[in-house]
Amino acid sequence: MHISEGILSGPVLISGIVLAAAGTAIGLKKLNYDRIPRAAILSASFFVASLVHIPIGPSSVHLILNGIVGLILGCGAFPVILVALALQSVFFQFGGITTLGVNTVIMALPAVLCYYVFRNLVGKGPRIALPAAFLCGLLSVFFGAVIVGLALAFTEEHFLKASYLVVMAHIPVMIIEGIITAFCVAFLKKVQPEMLPGYVR
Amino acid sequence: MKKFPAVAFFKCHKIIFGSACLVSLCLMWSVSAMAHRVNVFAWVEGGTVHTESKFSGGKGVKDGEVLIYDLEGSRLLSGRTDAQGEFSFRIPQKTGMKIVVQAGMGHRGEWTIPLSEIDPRAPIPETPVSQEGPSETAQSGAAASSVNLDQIRHILEQSLDRRLGPVLKLLAESRDRGPTLQDILGGIGYVFGLMGLAAYVHFRRKTRQIESQKEG
Numbered sequence: 001m002h003i004s005e006g007i008l009s010g011p012v013l014i015s016g017i018v019l020a021a022a023g024t025a026i027g028l029k030k031l032n033y034d035r036i037p038r039a040a041i042l043s044a045s046f047f048v049a050s051l052v053h054i055p056i057g058p059s060s061v062h063l064i065l066n067g068i069v070g071l072i073l074g075c076g077a078f079p080v081i082l083v084a085l086a087l088q089s090v091f092f093q094f095g096g097i098t099t100l101g102v103n104t105v106i107m108a109l110p111a112v113l114c115y116y117v118f119r120n121l122v123g124k125g126p127r128i129a130l131p132a133a134f135l136c137g138l139l140s141v142f143f144g145a146v147i148v149g150l151a152l153a154f155t156e157e158h159f160l161k162a163s164y165l166v167v168m169a170h171i172p173v174m175i176i177e178g179i180i181t182a183f184c185v186a187f188l189k190k191v192q193p194e195m196l197p198g199y200v201r
Numbered sequence: 202m203k204k205f206p207a208v209a210f211f212k213c214h215k216i217i218f219g220s221a222c223l224v225s226l227c228l229m230w231s232v233s234a235m236a237h238r239v240n241v242f243a244w245v246e247g248g249t250v251h252t253e254s255k256f257s258g259g260k261g262v263k264d265g266e267v268l269i270y271d272l273e274g275s276r277l278l279s280g281r282t283d284a285q286g287e288f289s290f291r292i293p294q295k296t297g298m299k300i301v302v303q304a305g306m307g308h309r310g311e312w313t314i315p316l317s318e319i320d321p322r323a324p325i326p327e328t329p330v331s332q333e334g335p336s337e338t339a340q341s342g343a344a345a346s347s348v349n350l351d352q353i354r355h356i357l358e359q360s361l362d363r364r365l366g367p368v369l370k371l372l373a374e375s376r377d378r379g380p381t382l383q384d385i386l387g388g389i390g391y392v393f394g395l396m397g398l399a400a401y402v403h404f405r406r407k408t409r410q411i412e413s414q415k416e417g
Contacts (some may be wrong), residue, residue: 001305002238003307003308004238004239004307004308004310006301006309007303007307007309007310008307033399033403034399036396036399036400036403037396039396040392040393040395040396043394044388044389044393047388047389047392048385048388048389051379051380051385057362066332083391084388084391084392084397087388087391087392088388090388091380091384091385091387091388092238092380092384093238094238148306148307150305152305152306162306165305165306166306169306189235
């Protein structure tokens with residue numbers, strides 16, 4: 001999911017930075033300051049999740065957890081993921097500083113989209129909420145893979161071909177992320193339902 | 202309302218959560234092939250450049266695209282890595298080189314070989330050196346000694362290459378260590394440091410507002 005430095009063309013990098021900056025600004029505006037500890041815990045989880053690998057075929061992919069971050073934080077996913085990615089690029093050399101904008105968009109934009117799609121469903125009974133949570137986790141990774149394909153399409157690789165490859169490689173992660181997201185939502189519904197969107201007292 | 206069942210649930214789920222965390226930690230340390238960072242390592246041996254490309258964690262980049270540029274950025278040649286992530290080529294011309302490896306899905310690594318490392322006799326194909334050492338035929342003294350010097354230098358270089366090869370391989374392997382525990386804890390520490398900073402700024406603003414309201 002992390003695109004390395006030196007692959008993408010200038011316009012793609014710049015539009016990534018612009019989009020990420022806009023998303024981060026909106027996210028910071030909407031971030032409820034009483035929820036800062038929550039955001040920090042999610043940021044730390046996201047940061048560490050990239051080290052959990054799922055071996056498939058010749059290479060392996062890693063957990064992303066952007067679905068659950070988006071579901072709990074909404075637009076706040078942008079600043080949280082930006083911070084985690086910046087730290088990943090410094091500490092682990094995943095991605096890079098120039099691709100920080102693009103990588104943030106890759107992982108945060110699907111998270112925010114899925115938040116708006118699923119936020120009303122997650123608050124409902126478990127029969128609706130759990131499949132919705134599963135789909136939220138799955139689609140966050142799927143759209144991320146599509147954005148990776150889109151970013152690569154502007155340099156040399158064919159969009160459909162690149163996206164197909166990235167999506168195929170991430171199918172196991174999609175399923176695992178779906179399960180993890182559903183598990184987290186089930187857990188939170190029992191323990192701390194006010195953390196989830198669509199909670200009515 | 203249903204406080205107690207929730208607490209009980211939380212307690213039993215703590216175990217599940219804890220074990221899930223443990224499992225993921227084990228995953229983290231056991232599986233170490235990953236696809237985020239490509240490490241390229243190249244060294245010169247005689248007239249050949251050997252390159253080794255690995256994902257951080259030590260798994261070779263299989264069938265990755267290798268592009269060789271000179272230092273001005275014009276492409277000299279290209280190829281693909283084998284199943285171990287290795288690719289070797291004859292030095293095409295005497296110049297410093299930048300080796301770029303693209304492993305697909307937006308992963309890329311590079312390595313630069315400065316001109317000083319390129320074998321000065323690179324373009325000349327290696328001549329097999331006779332095992333008897335310098336021939337003692339009656340030639341003119343100067344010519345014979347220069348040939349001998351050449352041959353000695355060649356033998357030296359060859360045996361040095363042979364000896365240094367494994368060392369360079371070791372170096373290549375020790376270069377790419379996955380993230381250490383310090384890195385992970387450092388990152389988490391930064392996250393919480395930022396959290397503290399944000400909370401501090403925010404509540405300082407809040408207390409000021411309250412103070413100004415009291416005064417006003």
